Amino acid sequence: MRKGDATKARILAEAGRLAAVNGLFNTSLNDVAERCGLSKSGLFKHFDSKEAMQESVVMDACDRFVDFVWAPVQHLPAGRSRLEAIFERQLDWETVENAAGGCLIMSSAVELDDRPGPLRDKLHDRLQQWRRILTREMMALTDPPLDYETAKMAAFEMNSFLLGHANAGRFMRDGDAREAARAAFRRLLDRTAKPG
C-alpha cells in the first residue's frame, strides 16, 4: 500500500467512525481532518468536497459489509445453514464490528431517505442488490426452491428482525435483543420451510 493510499484508508476509517456516531451530515471535513491530525488542505488532497467524502465513506461501509457478512459464508452450500450464518454475521456486524457507533449503512439510509441525489441512489442500488441476494438465499431454503414471492416476503421479515434487533439492542439497550431476533428468525425459517 502506498503512503497516500494508507492515509486515505485511515481517513475513511476515522470518517466512518465519526459518521456512525454523529451522523453522516453532521460530520464536517474539519472534524475528520482534526481527528486524523491533518490540515484541511491535507484532507483535500484525498477528498475535494464533503459530498465526495460522504460517498467514499458510505461505499466503503458497503464494501466492508460484504467482506464481513458474505465472504465467510459463501463457501457454504445455499440453504438453511447458510441463511443462519448470514443472519448471525449481520447480528455481529451491528454489535461487534460496529460496536462503537452502530451500522453506518442503516443510519445513512435513515439520513438519506428524504435527500434525493447521487449518494442516495448509490446506496439504494447497493441495498437493492443485497435484498436480491437474500431473496435468492431464501429460495434455496427448500428443494424444490421456494417461489419468488414467498422468498421475497421471507427476506422482508428477515430484514425486519435485523432492524428490530438494532433498535432493541442499540437504542433500547435490551440485553435479550439478540436472542429475540434469533428466535424470531428461527421460527421464520421453520414455517417457511414447512408451509401449511
Place this chain on the structure above:
Amino acid sequence: MRKGDATKARILAEAGRLAAVNGLFNTSLNDVAERCGLSKSGLFKHFDSKEAMQESVVMDACDRFVDFVWAPVQHLPAGRSRLEAIFERQLDWETVENAAGGCLIMSSAVELDDRPGPLRDKLHDRLQQWRRILTREMMALTDPPLDYETAKMAAFEMNSFLLGHANAGRFMRDGDAREAARAAFRRLLDRTAKPG
C-alpha cells in the same frame, strides 16, 4: 391559545419538519428561526438553547404519536381488532402523517443511540412505555391472556415489521411495503393466537 403559545406551537411544528428531513442534530436554531421568519433573539424567547429545542421537538413528536395512534383506537375492546387498528395507525403515522420527512421518533432514536444524555433517556422512557403498551395489547389477543414472554416476543416482531415497513417504503421506495408489513403482521397474529 395565547399569541406566545401559538408562536411556540408553530416553531415546534417547523422545527419538527426540518429535523425529520435534515436530522435533529443537523437542524440549527438559525435554520428554524429563518423558516419561521423570526430573528434568533425572537426564537430565544421560546427556546434558550439548541438542546431545549431538540427536547421539545422530540417530546412533541411523542405526544403527537400518542394522539395519532392511540387516541382513535382506545375505545375499541382490547384484542385482535384493536391490535390491527394500532398497526394500521402506525403505518399511517409513517406514510400519511409524516409523509414529508418520515417518523421523527425513529430517526431521532437512530441519531441518539450513541449520544448519552437526558434527551436520549427521555426518548428511551417514552419508547419503553409504548412497548409495554404493545406487550399488554398482545397479551389480550387470547382468552385466557397470552403469557408475558410470548406477548413480549410478539411485540418485538410487530415493532420489527413496522421498522421493516419504514425502511422498505421510505428508503427503498417499494410500492408494496405496506402490503408486505400488513401480511407479515396478520400471520404473526394468526400463529400467536393459535400456537402449535
